[in-house]
Amino acid sequence: MKNKLWIDRGYELLLKFTPKVLLAIVIWIVGAFIIKYIRKGINRSMDKAKYDPSLKKFLINLISWILKIVLIVIILGTMGIQTASFAAIIAAAGLAIGLALQGSLGNFAGGVLIMLFKPIKVGDLIESQGEVGVVKEIEIFTTKLTGLSNSEIIIPNGALSNGNIINYSTDGTRRVDLVFDLGYDSDIKEAKAVLMKVLKDNPKVLTEPAPTVNVLELADSSINFAVRPWCKVEHYWDVYFETTKEALDAAGIEIPYPHAVEIQKEA
DSSP: OHHHHHHHHHHHHHHHHHHHHHHHHHHHHHHHHHHHHHHHHHHHHHHHTTOOHHHHHHHHHHHHHHHHHHHHHHHHHHTTOOHHHHHHHHHHHHHHHHHHTHHHHHHHHHHHHHHHHOSOOTTOEEEETTEEEEEEEEOSSEEEEEETTSOEEEEEHHHHHHSOEEETTSSSEEEOOEEEEEOTTSOHHHHHHHHHHHHHHOTTBOSSSOOEEEEEEEOSSOEEEEEEOEEEGGGHHHHHHHSOTHHHHHTTOOOOOOHHHHHHHHO
């Protein structure tokens, strides 16, 4: 008799909740399709309006998450769960999660600040938090850079927005700072002429601003020259490595060596 009661009760519950569960599944499938369609529509609209790629991805992700939360609330309401009490539970859970994830919320706020004030954008070469790389993607919580060795660097948006950012791409050009050490027996005018020729013969070195070669320091065992060519940001490392001491060697200009080390060897 008791078993029959449980079977009847189970049958009643099955009849009561099966349609709601099936309806919830249908709403989820249709809702997911609608969200996908809305994402594509927003993406096309932003492409036409020529939105910044980083801002576009950030906003699409944010809108997508909001729509998914709304869809979940609708599904819960369809299944008979009181959404008012559910909202209160979400608020309480949100407070607890917020206290536990203060860093993540700070990263979210940092992402919003980056989007609003736009100190960087996708494709910029930046230096921040001790890292140098090209901005690959600005997400809700983190920013991804492609490092100079093609490694992926992930920086939290909170640290990025609150720290110093050096953006090398703002003006599109960058100065290469080089120092060459020449022996005191070298002809200074000849050395400057050789260095300047190296710079002028390099097509990646800009003529405006003009490159400069000047005596930087009269050191203990060498005359130090400051060599300052300008180039486009993407040519920085090419110019850095192409302006080498081989030109000085070919001209017969002395490169000083550490005399103290030589004396130790002789001893």
